[in-house]
Amino acid sequence: MAEKEGNGEDGAVAEIEKKIIEAFEVFDHECNKTVDVREIGSIVRSLGCFPTEAELHELLAKVEEEEPTGYIHLEKFLPVMTKVLLDRSYQPIPEDVLLHAFEALDERKCGYITKEELVKYLTKEGEPFTQEEMEDMLSTALDPETNTVRYRDYISMMIVDET
Numbered sequence: 001m002a003e004k005e006g007n008g009e010d011g012a013v014a015e016i017e018k019k020i021i022e023a024f025e026v027f028d029h030e031c032n033k034t035v036d037v038r039e040i041g042s043i044v045r046s047l048g049c050f051p052t053e054a055e056l057h058e059l060l061a062k063v064e065e066e067e068p069t070g071y072i073h074l075e076k077f078l079p080v081m082t083k084v085l086l087d088r089s090y091q092p093i094p095e096d097v098l099l100h101a102f103e104a105l106d107e108r109k110c111g112y113i114t115k116e117e118l119v120k121y122l123t124k125e126g127e128p129f130t131q132e133e134m135e136d137m138l139s140t141a142l143d144p145e146t147n148t149v150r151y152r153d154y155i156s157m158m159i160v161d162e163t
């Protein structure tokens with residue numbers, strides 16, 4: 001019976017490793033088990049983890065070669081990311097906290113933020129978004145007809161289902 005319990009745990013680790021490898025391979029354009037270091041944030045987020053920029057830099061320090069090449073190898077990334085997922089590190093921000101943050105930005109209390117306001121807040125304040133991050137967010141969040149972000153709808157789209 002003890003053997004089965006061990007296999008269950010091994011199976012869970014194998015399942016996590018499979019998810020990591022699949023996510024990594026999406027960005028492995030050369031099919032050589034390496035990805036551009038700039039893709040790591042996207043890979044980590046695609047796995048349901050949401051590190052801050054500082055946490056992402058700490059993660060990169062663990063997986064980069066001693067002489068950084070600009071590429072990350074799967075063999076170094078896999079064990080580090082497996083531990084991150086097993087430890088449930090970098091959990092997403094709770095829905096109510098996100099809602100409160102958007103409401104604080106919505107000075108008119110109308111349920112939406114204009115594209116211009118959002119761009120200003122996210123590129124000029126706090127930990128600024130890059131141009132690419134801003135474009136990615138707007139492509140998902142922005143209502144093209146009204147040029148606004150209805151933040152309750154956007155939050156519903158972003159929430160990670162924990163089940």
